[in-house]
Amino acid sequence: MRTLPRLVITFATGMAAILSLVTTSHAEPLRVPVLVPITGFLSLEGTSQKNGAELALVGTDVSFSVIDTATAPEIAINAFERAVDASDVVSVIAPMLGTQMLALVPLADEFGIPLITVSGTAKITELGSPNVYRFFPGDAVVKAAQARYAVEELDASRPAIISQTTAYGQSGRAALEANLRRIGTPPVFQESMDVSVKDMLPVLLKVRDSGADALLLQLHSGPTALVIRHAKALGLDIPIIAGSAMHQPETAALLEPAELKGVCAESGSSPVSETSEEMQAFVDAYRRSFDREPDAFALGQYDGAQMILAAIAAGAQTADAVRSHLQTARHEGLAMTYKSDGKGNMAHSAVIICYDGTGRVPQIVKRYENLTGVLLD
Amino acid sequence: MTGIALHIRNLSVTHGGVAAIHDVSISVLAGETAVLLGANGAGKSSLLRAVIGLASSTGSVSLGGTDISQCTTEDRVRLGLAWVPEGRRVFPGLTVAENLLVASLSRHAERQRKLEEVFSLFPQLAGRPSDHAWQLSGGQQQMLAIGRAIMAKPMVYLLDEPSLGLAPAVAESVAIALQQLASGGAAILIGEQNAGFVRSIADKTIMLRNGQITTAPADQGQLT
């Protein structure tokens, strides 16, 4: 870990940003609207997104307003149209809901405004748009980490998958299955289920009957905790490697530490697990500002917003300039180093966290750095 | 108990701009049975509904000297007015005993005592307290509806077509029960189109036609 250089760079870019804004003294501030779901079933993740962006942008000369996108595509478009109905919009923090991103990408192309998101949905960077920038490892990255950890580290040979019937669940499940097949351990069982499902006994019984030796989840926060609780109650004693929803402190808060014992999850990062100084500073600032624990979505969005600030600091005053910075620059964020793979995938590393049964703060047990190889260039 | 129990003065009722009752005044003494005779649609039901407060009206209604014109239906009942509607309207899903008990406004012990009183007045009901009201015959339902009114210990009874659809013998026993109530001091106002039924019990007959009183009282048995 190159802690010191990173700290210096972050500080320097921050200072540079402030200085450049002061010196150029723009009449109209540059705008980075924050369009995230803060109502509806994705509001937990959306609020993290909002907080991360806010933490980065508050106190800078960049002007931002938060607009709720709820869960439907047309509301996201409304929010976008509303947000870009002003001059000097250089970038938009865009919702992490895949469906909404799919709706926003054509608009972003039309307006030529880059979208910064932490959505994991694989498809959004496969549309050939130059305006999508993902500051969270996509499904291709985190699902590879999740599959590899189960197979390589936990010696699973008969994995089972439970996923959600939402956009998050469906695209994650597809990536997970592809990764498992690639490493020669196709899933022995898979089922997807609605977010409203209460009782997980039926699906867990089927997992048990399938003879699975590891359970991989791609579920939202509540259902993830439900599966873990009900699996423990059932006495289903196989390792559970959950999706990134598990790393959120709100998810862990739903369960007793004992229930969490042995549970692992993939994530882009885990701010509460890190001990480095700058990460501690971030965590403290986050707690002070929002009275909650930060998660990887917040951190990813924070890093994304910081990269925009860095672009502005480097002289970018228009959306086009910000975009070309995003396309080419390398950004040392708090969670990881970001660099575009040419399609807008900025994050290439993932972590695996596990709970030891004594508390609700997980340990990082494995880091998968640069899974795509992009950072080597 | 003497004096005017129910005094209706200049009562008018309109339905959608059309007068159903026009300027009707009636008084009924305690212990007296007054009969409103009139054809179907003459306005008997409208008048009785206005008195109990279910239809809005102008004019005044007083009960035992208290003006109740501004009272809600619930309060009129609590002040001593009882209404036995056309078609009985017993609660079909409640048992016989429950139909009676629900109509009592008193405390538990008094409620039970009153229940026994109704059962002794209508022995036909006494035998089947746990049957549902829908299982009763028309005559028994009429008795239940009257019994329900008795439970509230009213000073004035309003009855709408109590003989409708009843066999003669049954109508007779209903009439006897009404006589007993009157002799107990209650004032009774009956809306009826079957003059034969009320002939024996009416102290006073009021003819109603097109919402207005047409002939002087105390002129019995006109309709046959």
Added chain:
Amino acid sequence: MNARTSMSVAGGAALTIYALFFASSYDQRILTLSGIYVILVLGYQFIFGHAGALSLAQGAFFGVGAYTTGILGSKFGADFLLTFPLSIVVAATLAALVSLPVLRLKTHYFALATLALSQLLLLVAINWEPVTGGANGLPGVPPVTILDWKLTRGLPLLTFVWAIVGMAMVIAHMQMRAGRVAAFTVMRETPLAAPSFGIDSGMLRLRAFLLSAAFGGAAGALFVHTNRVVSPETLGFGVMITCLTMTVVGGRFGILGAVIGALLLTHLPEWFRGFDEYYLVAVGILLLAAVVFAPEGIVALIAPAKAPHENDKPSLHTQSKRASATKPSRLALEAIDLAKSYGGVRALDGVTLSFGPGEIVGVIGPNGAGKTTLANVLTGLTPVDQGTIRLGGRDITNTPAHIIARMGLARTFQTPQLPNALTVRDLVETTQRAHGMSPAADEALDLLTIRSIADARCDTLPHGLRRQVEIARAIATNPGILVLDEPAAGLSPDEQDEIAAICISLSASGMAILLIDHNIEFLSPCVSRLICMEAGRVIADGASDETLTNPDVRNAYFGVISS
């Protein structure tokens, strides 16, 4: 021009000026969405407003239209001229397919069936990933493309959508021309009696359901073009709730209500953005206030209408002369051995009777003798368990009531069945239209000397007049057979004489009349025959005097009165 029309024109003009000159691209988008919801709500008004059925499938039709356009557009780049009509057709076809089992259901059972259908479609959209794209949906839906002309967003799309809204308004207006609105009103407000007026309730409901589906499909198609992506949200319950809310808040009838509801509900969340995370709370509070202060819809508040179908001021005709009855078709009615039971009670127990042109037959009997059941069975409202009914020699046993009515059998009801919201003239003319006649109420109204109240709303009429309106409505179709259920009840002796005289004059022109009543004084002078029923049986059938002196009749019928 009445208040509502001038208000609509002014509002429309203001909105157009705003859209053309002042609206930002964002405002234009919200207006575009509003227009799409106007189409959705206009469709919903058919089934929910006019037909009075709580359908929860409007969101499903919207979604089906959306997916049709979405799939064809994103996968094949199909032209708007193909996808748009197809979206409408697919939604309407779906409605047609489910209508048979679902449309006969009542109230909340109908609502649940339509809800279950919607939820099934949603499940399919989410789980049939290869075709629908699953939960992510399908991106890359092209903009509206007609031949080689691509419609850009902003003003062009807004204009295009509102042009289609205009077409939808015209279609809705044409579909709901005065006569049909009145037929729907009759069906909705007097559902049990409507078939006896010759109104085919089943067809009306089907028409409303198909229209609502077609409009829903069109709205869904445009919605997808506006968002350029189709996702399961279009099929979700949220769309249905939005549509229902718009309809109730705006108004359940009429174009203005649809426009107000759609405009308000799409703009409301946008106006309240300033409340940050509490903005939806603010939306909820305003919505609550809207319903509490305008429970019949805002349109009723700003431009109160007497009825969904408006009328000019009642013209005050002077009391008109009684016209002579036109010649009715000559028909005979024959019933053989009819039986009908209700849960163990034999309401009709082997009833045989017949009567023909020019006859007036009275039916008497104590309460519960089966008189009304007889009327219901003869007119087809109630199916018989057993027996045969012939009208003019044709077997009409268990034929739908509206067909029997159109064959020339008219009736009135014990409690007059008059839809509150219609005028007398509308009611009479609606009945005539249902019989395939051209509307001409005056003659029948003159016959009853009630032309002066032709333009009064039915719910303002006093009892006596209601009966006369019923009779006018019944004879306005020149029926061969007329069944009158207690026409004299509640009438003054003078009015009773009037009815009797009308019956006599009608029978003189060849009409056959069955007069059900228990008022002997009324019946005696006009009937040629008197039937007495007791406990579901005919106990006497003959000349008046004969029947009245029959000992069984005296016992059964006069027992109460002479006791």
Added chain:
Amino acid sequence: MLLTQIALNALALGSAYALVAIGFVLVLNATTAVNFAHGEGVVAGGFAAVALAILLPPDIPIPGLLLLPGVLLVTALLGLAIGALAYLPIRKRPPISVFVSTIAVGIIIANGLNATFGAAPRTAPPLIGVGTIEFLGASLSRQSLAIIGITAVLMSGLAMVLQRTQLGRQFRACAQDPEMARALGIRLTRITMISFALGTAFAGAAGLLLAHQFFISPSDGGTLILKAYIAVVIGGWGSLRGAAAGAMLIAFFEVGVATFSSQPLAEGLLYIAVLLVLFFRPQGLFGEPQQVRV
């Protein structure tokens, strides 16, 4: 053993749903109107439990059961507010207006909770401790047993009140013929408000029962009201017995059928079953066939 466990889980879930559905019917029978904010009543009950749990001493394991009176009280007050704001002002209007006014109240409650408590799912304390009890070879979850037990107590309490007390008789009289009930001196408005309080309290109790085992989040109301609506209609509009049976049917599909097929399939089969029931019994399972005469 497996079947016992599935049956127990289905019964527990069905019990909680039945409380929701019965609360819905209580309001329905008193008002003939649909309270669409009823799902948010469940959510409010869950969050009331979460909020009240903070008042309990943190380290001593106190059963969530103790929260029941507080939850009932809070949600009963909420019910009164719903009745007073969304029903009484428009009681004489078409029932569909109440449908929408309560939708509005639901929006207010759900988003109010979202803004104050945050969007995260929350959990309430376990009702009577965690873990399982071994019985006849099956390990029965304490929580499930507690849910079934509390539901049984609440439902028999309701049955007692309805059958044996004057208030219960008044309730039923108002449901059958509100005008006649008024004409017997029964204060209809009071009964209506009590039914809103009682009905919402039942929803709130269900919220407490569900909140530990299944968590609760502000956006849960929508699916809960859908389930209650399905249960009530399929059981027969207005029938308490039918509502409970309908709730059990839904739980049977969610737990039982899902065990032997898959969750999406079980959900689809539930809707198909609903359509089939309506096809063969258009008045629902326990509904009386309507016979209206003209």
